[in-house]
Amino acid sequence: xxGVENIVVEDVSFDEDAQTIRPYRPHSCRCxxxxxxxxxxxxxxGTRHWRCPDVVGTKAYMQAxxxxxRCPKCGTAVRKLPWADHRSWLTRAFEDTCCWPVLSMSKLAxxxxxxxxxxxxxxxxxxxxARLNLAQPPKTAxxxxxxxxxxxxxxxxxxxxxIAARSSTPSSSTSALREGNxxxx
Numbered sequence: 723x724x725g726v727e728n729i730v731v732e733d734v735s736f737d738e739d740a741q742t743i744r745p746y747r748p749h750s751c752r753c754x755x756x757x758x759x760x761x762x763x764x765x766x767x768g769t770r771h772w773r774c775p776d777v778v779g780t781k782a783y784m785q786a787x788x789x790x791x792r793c794p795k796c797g798t799a800v801r802k803l804p805w806a807d808h809r810s811w812l813t814r815a816f817e818d819t820c821c822w823p824v825l826s827m828s829k830l831a832x833x834x835x836x837x838x839x840x841x842x843x844x845x846x847x848x849x850x851x852a853r854l855n856l857a858q859p860p861k862t863a864x865x866x867x868x869x870x871x872x873x874x875x876x877x878x879x880x881x882x883x884x885i886a887a888r889s890s891t892p893s894s895s896t897s898a899l900r901e902g903n904x905x906x907x
Contacts, residue, residue, distance in 0.1 A: 740781040742771070753793035754800045754808040760791040763798055772805065773812045773838075775819045781837065784813060807849060814853070820846045825873050825884050847882060 735742045753760045770788040773781070784805055791801050805813045812820075816836075823832045824847055833840040867888040874881050 736780075740783055741777055742783045742785050743774070751791050752802040753791055753796050754802045755796040756793065757802055758793055758795055760793040760799075762801075763790040763792040765789050770811075772803075772810070773816050775813075775816050776836075807853070810849065812846065817846045817850050821850045821882070825871060825882065844880075848880070851882060 731743060733743075751760055751762050752758065765787070767788060769785055771783040771785050774784055776782060786803065788800050788803075790798055792798055800808065802808075805815070807814065807817075810817070820832065820836055820838070820843060823835055824843060827835075829840045829843040832843050865887055869886045869888055870883065872881055872883045
């Protein structure tokens with residue numbers, strides 16, 4: 723529901739404005755920048771909160787200790803967490819959730835829907851785009867029909883393209899798509 727897998731929840735607390743989820747996780751000593759194993763350095767700033775997708779219309783936060791590690795490659799950095807990127811106060815699930823409405827509505831409408839600052843929307847989209855560019859490219863084998871939508875999300879015309887498979891049965895148009903034959907597209 724909150725987009726975090728393979729954790730054990732230690733505590734959940736509720737108040738009028740938000741829900742806080744505190745996972746129990748063994749102290750993993752990996753660098754938040756490069757992911758390399760590193761010895762613990764200090765306690766950092768103590769406990770931190772990361773915004774999750776809303777749960778039943780209420781804001782939700784992940785809460786965990788954000789101690790630092792001393793990486794031989796990167797120096798001192800906050801440890802790697804399974805739900806958030808380095809230097810982000812939002813979970814990856816929340817950032818992904820933010821990018822879907824941006825494809826079809828303005829930043830102001832997205833800001834009101836997700837209850838965040840409108841200037842965060844561009845930064846979130848930039849982080850998600852960078853994360854997707856590092857991932858493996860999508861496989862096109864077996865695609866027969868696709869849907870494509872493109873929108874700008876930042877001043878200066880930074881574009882985000884959404885591609886969805888409409889059917890995935892093999893056909894003769896697959897080979898034309900691989901070869902880049904524009905007459906069949």
